[in-house]
Amino acid sequence: xxxxxxxxxxxxxxxxxxxxxxxxxxxxxxxxxxxxxxxxxxxxxxxxxxxxxxxxxxxxxxxxxxxxxxxxxxxxxxxxxxxxxxxxxxxxxxxxxxxxxxxxxxxxxxxxxxxxxxxxxxxxxxxxxxxxxxxxxxxxxxxxxxxxxxxxxxxxxxxxxxxxxxxxxxxxxxxxxxxxxxxxxxxxxxxxxxxxxxxxxxxxxxxxxxxxxxxxxxxxxxxxxxxxxxxxxxxxxxxxxxxxxxxxxxxxxxxxxxxxxxxxxxxxxxxxxxxxxxxxxxxxxxxxxxxxxxxxxxxxxxxxxxxxxxxxxxxxxxxxxxxxxxxxxxxxxxxxxxxxxxxxxxxxxxxxxxxxxxxxxxxxxxxxxxxxxxxxxxxxxxxxxxxxxxxxxxxxxxxxxxxxxxxxxxxxxxxxxxxxxxxxxxxxxxxx
Amino acid sequence: xxxxxxxxxxxxxxxxxxxxxxxxxxxxxxxxxxxxxxxxxxxxxxxxxxxxxxxxxxxxxxxxxxxxxxxxxxxxxxxxxxxxxxxxxxxxxxxxxxxxxxxxxxxxxxxxxxxxxxxxxxxxxxxxxxxxxxxxxxxxxxxxxxxxxxxxxxxxxxxxxxxxxxxxxxxxxxxxxxxxxxxxxxxxxxxxxxxxxxxxxxxxxxxxxxxxxxxxxxxxxxxxxxxxxxxxxxxxxxxxxxxxxxxxxxxxxxxxxxxxxxxxxxxxxxxxxxxxxxxxxxxxxxxxxxxxxxxxxxxxxxxxxxxxxxxxxxxxxxxxxxxxxxxxxxxxxxxxxxxxxxxxxxxxxxxxxxxxxxxxxxxxxxxxxxxxxxxxxxxxxxxxxxxxxxxxxxxxxxxxxxxxxxxxxxxxxxxxxxxxxxxxxxxxxxxx
Numbered sequence: 065x066x067x068x069x070x071x072x073x074x075x076x077x078x079x080x081x082x083x084x085x086x087x088x089x090x091x092x093x094x095x096x097x098x099x100x101x102x103x104x105x106x107x108x109x110x111x112x113x114x115x116x117x118x119x120x121x122x123x124x125x126x127x128x129x130x131x132x133x134x135x136x137x138x139x140x141x142x143x144x145x146x147x148x149x150x151x152x153x154x155x156x157x158x159x160x161x162x163x164x165x166x167x168x169x170x171x172x173x174x175x176x177x178x179x180x181x182x183x184x185x186x187x188x189x190x191x192x193x194x195x196x197x198x199x200x201x202x203x204x205x206x207x208x209x210x211x212x213x214x215x216x217x218x219x220x221x222x223x224x225x226x227x228x229x230x231x232x233x234x235x236x237x238x239x240x241x242x243x244x245x246x247x248x249x250x251x252x253x254x255x256x257x258x259x260x261x262x263x264x265x266x267x268x269x270x271x272x273x274x275x276x277x278x279x280x281x282x283x284x285x286x287x288x289x290x291x292x293x294x295x296x297x298x299x300x301x302x303x304x305x306x307x308x309x310x311x312x313x314x315x316x317x318x319x320x321x322x323x324x325x326x327x328x329x330x331x332x333x334x335x336x337x338x339x340x341x342x343x344x345x346x347x348x349x350x351x352x353x354x355x356x357x358x359x360x361x362x363x364x365x366x367x368x369x370x371x372x373x374x375x376x377x378x379x380x381x382x383x384x385x386x387x388x389x390x391x392x393x394x395x396x397x398x399x400x401x402x403x404x405x406x407x408x409x410x411x412x413x414x415x416x417x418x419x420x421x422x423x424x425x426x427x428x429x430x431x432x433x434x435x436x437x438x439x440x441x442x443x444x445x446x447x448x449x450x451x452x453x454x455x456x457x458x459x460x461x462x463x464x465x466x467x468x469x470x471x472x473x474x475x476x477x478x479x480x481x482x483x484x485x486x487x488x489x490x491x492x493x494x495x496x
Numbered sequence: 497x498x499x500x501x502x503x504x505x506x507x508x509x510x511x512x513x514x515x516x517x518x519x520x521x522x523x524x525x526x527x528x529x530x531x532x533x534x535x536x537x538x539x540x541x542x543x544x545x546x547x548x549x550x551x552x553x554x555x556x557x558x559x560x561x562x563x564x565x566x567x568x569x570x571x572x573x574x575x576x577x578x579x580x581x582x583x584x585x586x587x588x589x590x591x592x593x594x595x596x597x598x599x600x601x602x603x604x605x606x607x608x609x610x611x612x613x614x615x616x617x618x619x620x621x622x623x624x625x626x627x628x629x630x631x632x633x634x635x636x637x638x639x640x641x642x643x644x645x646x647x648x649x650x651x652x653x654x655x656x657x658x659x660x661x662x663x664x665x666x667x668x669x670x671x672x673x674x675x676x677x678x679x680x681x682x683x684x685x686x687x688x689x690x691x692x693x694x695x696x697x698x699x700x701x702x703x704x705x706x707x708x709x710x711x712x713x714x715x716x717x718x719x720x721x722x723x724x725x726x727x728x729x730x731x732x733x734x735x736x737x738x739x740x741x742x743x744x745x746x747x748x749x750x751x752x753x754x755x756x757x758x759x760x761x762x763x764x765x766x767x768x769x770x771x772x773x774x775x776x777x778x779x780x781x782x783x784x785x786x787x788x789x790x791x792x793x794x795x796x797x798x799x800x801x802x803x804x805x806x807x808x809x810x811x812x813x814x815x816x817x818x819x820x821x822x823x824x825x826x827x828x829x830x831x832x833x834x835x836x837x838x839x840x841x842x843x844x845x846x847x848x849x850x851x852x853x854x855x856x857x858x859x860x861x862x863x864x865x866x867x868x869x870x871x872x873x874x875x876x877x878x879x880x881x882x883x884x885x886x887x888x889x890x891x892x893x894x895x896x897x898x899x900x901x902x903x904x905x906x907x908x909x910x911x912x913x914x915x916x917x918x919x920x921x922x923x924x925x926x927x928x
Contacts (some may be wrong), residue, residue: 070594077610081784085642085643085784086642088783089642089643089644089783089784092643092644092709092828093641095640095709095828095829095830096637096641096709096827096828096829097829098822098824098829098871135837143694161686167728185752191639196785197637197782197784197785197786197788198788199634199638199639199640199788202631202634202635202638202639203631203634203635203639205528206634206806206809206810207623207631207634207635207800207803207806208631209525209528209529209805209806209809210518210521210525210802210803210804210805210806210809211516211517211521211524211802212521212524271795277524277527277528335767335770335771337769338770339767345789348631350802351520351521351798352513352517352521352798352799352801352802352805353628353629353792353793353799353803354629354792354793354798354799355792355793355836356629356630356631356790356791356792356793357789357790357791357792358787358788358790358791359767359789359790359791360786360787360788360789361785361786361787361788363912364786366783366784366785367785367786367788368783369642369784370640370642370782370784370785371642371785372642373641373643373784374638374639374640374641377638377641377642378638378641381822381823382819382822384824385592385820387814387819387822388817388819390530390813390814390817390819391813392528392530395528396524396527396528397528397530398525398527398798429629443639452534456648483621
């Protein structure tokens with residue numbers, strides 16, 4: 065087969081990893097692809113000491129790459145959604161295939177970009193956009209194609225998982241671990257994107273659309289971060305046989321699709337509860353296959369490059385042979401407009417933590433409120449009062465209920481004279 | 497795209513699952529494939545109450561299917577290596593694509609069958625041959641194509657994993673759990689295939705060849721079963737922070753390829769150590785991506801059908817569009833003749849258990865033998881003697897060493913007057 069010529073846009077962490085992997089593993093990659101992959105041009109405003117480009121044709125104008133008539137496949141690794149979008153649009157208009165690691169671009173503009181690519185007969189590949197080196201896009205689009213996907217749940221932000229793991233292992237508090245994560249380079253100076261779940265939301269929107277065959281709807285997702293998780297919640301979870309993970313969850317129900325990122329208590333015996341540190345994992349439940357799990361590094365130079373290069377090989381295997389990529393961008397050739405449920409319509413179980421006056425009758429008032437709302441209690445822990453305290457911590461695990469019912473019961477409990485301060489709730493999923 | 501017509505050979509557990517999934521999920525599968533998949537014919541000697549074939553064209557002569565000019569893709573689900581091989585060869589000769597779940601057929605005859613398929617321009621897809629519904633063949637052939645795979649380790653026999661899980665959870669012995677597994681239908685009346693590792697060996701040979709790009713060499717694999725694992729080994733492993741799993745391990749070293757199935761002690765904190773019951777998991781270490789893990793049901797009607805149907809969709813996506821499947825059968829377009837190491841050349845760590853006279857100086861003789869062989873000791877447990885016993889159990893964990901050195905030191909230890917009975921060894925892998 066004839067060689068396939070690619071152009072790489074960007075020379076940051078992932079781009080340098082991509083060039084390094086393509087160079088180091090050239091013999092394996094060529095033997096797998098069946099044709100040579102040639103880096104025809106690199107577009108980057110500045111050099112990167114992590115990557116030797118002395119033998120490459122580097123242009124300081126990134127747009128040179130998408131205008132280069134020799135380039136058949138553009139590898140977009142600059143990130144962001146403004147210049148990257150222009151670049152991808154121009155690449156498509158020029159009839160070039162696109163490989164990208166850009167989750168924000170796909171989550172927010174995928175619908176229109178895929179339509180443009182299909183009109184031009186080119187492909188946009190984006191394995192690296194979700195969960196770094198884990199081939200989860202391939203699993204959903206191809207490996208699980210026999211299934212109705214019922215739900216999926218993923219640890220899809222390594223920074224958040226690192227923080228929660230440290231909080232549990234060492235009993236530390238959120239702010240303290242965040243500071244360390246920033247020093248280690250796991251978290252950005254502005255950590256909002258990671259700890260408030262926006263990064264995870266980008267990834268979840270992509271996964272859910274592929275799983276259920278619906279258009280990308282980033283504006284519909286519910287997102288709650290981990291900054292309010294208290295050390296006592298982590299230890300009470302442990303006591304109840306649970307762990308707290310920041311999960312992206314998508315579930316296809318008869319009422320509509322649940323699409324939500326939030327801290328979640330899950331049974332410690334589940335494999336995904338044991339995914340620690342910066343690692344990612346996605347659990348997918350199909351009607352035929354049952355539960356399957358995919359685990360690996362969700363970020364980093366070479367793990368992400370692994371996914372980028374896998375996409376390059378995928379496209380090159382077809383393009384080199386003069387064929388078209390026939391796997392649909394969104395897994396399905398025709399998409400369904402499934403309604404997305406608001407968070408108040410979601411059904412799940414809950415953990416509640418509150419501070420109640422240590423007096424007879426208080427607990428019965430609390431349980432009465434829940435019972436009146438049709439919410440039954442799975443477990444209840446009441447602690448001894450600390451020295452000199454007249455309030456005690458009360459922890460409840462409820463059965464599955466609709467969120468709006470839980471919230472109204474929670475407000476009624478918080479309004480009791482015998483309950484002081486806020487009532488904390490954390491959603492609980494069995495993932496069984 | 498035009499419909500793709502398939503023929504299903506066999507009507508056992510996996511075949512009925514395949515027909516049921518294709519029927520139940522027809523709208524999802526058609527939307528994903530981009531064309532209709534029509535079951536043109538089923539070949540089966542007898543009916544299966546688990547599958548309604550009243551609307552299908554069923555022939556009692558299985559060979560009718562591979563001779564039916566309307567059938568473009570033959571789905572071989574009869575198992576075994578005699579009739580199945582004839583069937584697949586005739587399908588290929590007649591220019592039909594093949595999908596199979598037959599691990600023995602691929603492991604033992606894959607090299608010649610793939611060569612025949614390539615000469616005819618057809619594809620043999622075999623995702624279901626390894627680890628049931630887990631898309632591990634796809635991960636190795638496509639998802640990880642950027643990587644030099646350094647090693648892989650898999651729990652690829654559910655029966656064995658069920659037995660080891662029960663032994664650990666309930667302190668039961670091997671024979672007792674095997675009997676229950678047979679009653680539950682997890683193990684065959686003749687359990688040799690599962691518990692002696694032959695089934696796992698078939699799967700490992702396939703995984704290793706895909707990972708390293710070498711021909712299938714089933715005759716070169718080392719296989720050791722789990723029937724000699726004693727309850728005390730399970731509990732000592734636990735005490736040392738390890739679990740015993742029946743693993744298939746393949747490692748690409750400078751000296752050659754390690755290819756071995758045997759009970760293995762692995763640190764309990766590894767995710768794969770927590771894969772319990774009949775579930776399967778494969779851990780793959782790539783040079784770019786690092787460790788990745790794939791988990792799911794390794795057997796059963798619909799989990800295996802999930803993989804069979806994924807292959808049907810893969811092939812139909814190309815065939816329906818008049819294209820060829822361009823992913824090489826063995827992941828690489830050109831294979832390397834890598835040497836396979838004998839087990840005595842393998843380097844790993846070891847657990848040793850022996851019964852020694854409870855006297856001063858005995859331990860020093862044992863440790864001296866190991867030290868003379870250049871084997872250092874990572875951990876040592878000497879137990880109190882039981883009431884009325886003059887011997888005590890001694891447990892040792894060694895550093896990594898070459899197996900032949902370990903075996904000769906083990907023989908010297910067993911020959912000591914102060915050591916009674918056999919010395920047990922179990923290989924130990926950190927999988928880090």
